[in-house]
Amino acid sequence: MKLCTRKICFDILNTADVTSNHERIIDKHKNFTDLNSRDKAFVKVLILTFFRWNRSIEKIINKYSKKKSEKKIINILRIAVTQILFMRTADYSAVNISVSLSKKFGSSVSRFVNAILRQVCRDKQEILKSLKREENIPDWIFKNWKKNFSSNSAVKFAHQSLKEPFLDIKVKKEFFKKKNWSKLLNGKPLFGELIRKNNSGLIEELPFFSAGYWWIQSAASTIPVTIIENYFKKGSPKVLEIGSAPGGKTLQLCENNFDVTAVEISKKRAVKLKENLSRTKFNVKLINEDFNKWKSRQKYDCVLIDAPCSGSGVINKQPDILYFKRKLNLENLISRQEKLLKKSLRFLRKNGLLVYSVCSLISEESKDIIYKILENNKDFSLLKLDGKLINNIQVKIIDGMIYSTPTCYQNKGGMDGFFVSCIIKGEKN
Template identity: 30%
Template sequence: MLKPAAMSSDTPTPDSPSPGDAHTSDAHTGDAKISAARSVAFDLLRAVLAKKTPLDEALVAHDGMNWLPDRDRGFARTLVATTLRRLGHVDRMIDACLSQPLPLKASAVRDVLRIAATELLILKVAPHAAVDSAVNLVRSRGHEKFVKLTNAVLRRLDREGSAAIEALPALDALPHWLARSWRATYGDETAEAMAAAVQREPVLDITVKSDPAPWAETLGAQMLPTGTLRRPIEGRIDALPGFAEGAWWVQDAAAALPVKLLGDVAGKTVVDLCAAPGGKTAQLAAAAANVLAVDRAAKRVKRMQENLSRLQLSATCVTADAAKWRPPLPVDAVLLDAPCSATGTLRRHPDIPWLKGEADVAKLVGLQDRLLNAALEIVKPGGTVVFCTCSLESAEGIDRIAALLARNPAVRRVPIAAQEIGGLDALITAEGDLRTRPDHLADFGGMDGFYACRLIKG
């Protein structure tokens, strides 16, 4: 019986078919096309792990994604995303089949094995297709001497690996630094549930400008207690009813909550700091606020303007450093969605834990403090600041608020009431802040990890 080896290191050198679709694609499109999809998936994995390129950027930059047929393009994306979600598991299974570690110069062979192991053990693709393509990939990348080893490892995984990988704790799929952080913050049981939740394919969450109930029926979606509409990710998002007309936008259920903490913003001037791509700006504009949306990246501001145009919503978009920019006059409220490690978004961005580490969290903490100080300078006395991050790390959430309150006694926290967030009292911390986790609403598809705190300036 195959026994997984211990992980060797923390950092290994809109259409997605289901695992069943991947198998069907193998049967219906032929090995040649699927081999092309596997080659693209291998390139994408290398871009993330070897070059530290975010997966979204790698997907856009790879020319092969454009010439692959739709089904094979979806298969390639599913294959690399699933490999990243389960990378710790896959590495342990591979290591259990090796008598000695692969040399550094053979890191490409390791990535081929990762792709093929994911097919065999998780996506349940036909073994001959996965193994043959892997052997051909190793040979085509100039590693002929590892062809026999590749074949032997994958044949053994096919025979013995399925039960072994399913027996692994969910946390073992994550890099050590992140698993250690979640255990310390949330305890073993909750951390394990969180890790299991981020290994599942995400759902499609939608925020509607108004009247969500009729749109739920039109879109075949379920309406969550918070008002978000939720449906499976199927087909092209821009082909769904209401998209072209600007009736709604894609936004995770957790990401839609911080704006609610500002209360009734109609007629008020609200600054949205670090606003792009603009989901929260759209919420504020749809609620009739006078919105100043600030972001330092010109390309992201342009994208935000395009999104607002499609939605037929109005906001003043400003390209500037949010830590330095100031409005002409103090404003009624500020929403600060601060840059962070984004560990709360692993359901949708499985590359993040392999691109970032504890050092990145430490660097971002200083920026978050500076932005909080800026937000409090911008808002008028008695005004509201909502600070939020899409991080599950306490250093980027409650610790930042504790540090702020210690250095600025004129600021006070205003606890959140359950009725403000759809009655979901499980999302409220003992301090009265918002804390969502991937395992929240697990029976309905989970949600991103977010922290938010509401403050009043004295």
């Protein structure tokens, strides 16, 4: 089975240039679905680990290889070096299986692969000590981090972003104090009703999953609803949520008894949202439609936007951006974000609250877009956020806007890069 999993990884890397979505690349492999859960997890970890460290790995391969090789041979080396340096695979196993993979290309190729990998094994500790983690972060992201935070912060963000992510679980409030969730889920408490655990095994097999007592939700993504909960301390406000699936924030809104209308453009993601709602026994008005084409005269007390963005704050979970070496079309993303914001303002009642969030720390799609919207819409103003509105969790608050960064709660594994800002219509009562 070891050779089979590496062969699948080899095939995946050979086709990785045709798409920028690792889930699609992995899931569409004809033999991946036949693997057991453990081997599926191994394939995903290996591919994602390579994506995270690919620039360092390329440098290492180029250092030891004195000749230019075809892509398939390089991919065998990539798979092996990833395991030798960044995974718990035994060195001899990584070398032997990779040599076996290379034999189909001839004895000279297998000798070449064997020689390079044995040199990497020999120099392993020296290589690990000399690694510059920040070299794996695209310049356009790293420079923006430096500009908006500091050089030291940018380096720390890079280091944290290359680590394998944890799994955050949000337990329903009504059940949180009734059970020892840290023990049940084999995790540790973070804040609120969040339990953090290692991201391994099948989620569906964890205790009380089918009972709907909890759901998967990153710690950072709980912040927007926490703000809404504290802002509207009484009553059951009407909330319009834009970009709802897979549903973490939607479920969090529901457990606060808010009247939720959820708009989701993706049919596939809407199905996932429906499954999560059914499992947790919550109900919302779900609209599976493009928000920009959706028409309604309804006004809402609150609009929550989870805008499409670069995803630069969740590199550890979605490292595609590190491998497909291109700068995203930020102009297009920013245009879409502006369009969502402008239309969303129409649905707010007087004194209504708009909460804008993106999983990015890039200034153009965070603070800059908020200032631009406010400049062009004088009937709206910035609600300056403070610690009380977010239950004093550990995040950066700059000019009344929230930045969750990879170094927040660093001793517990860090947080996603996440930005939240709030706009109110008219004057707050």
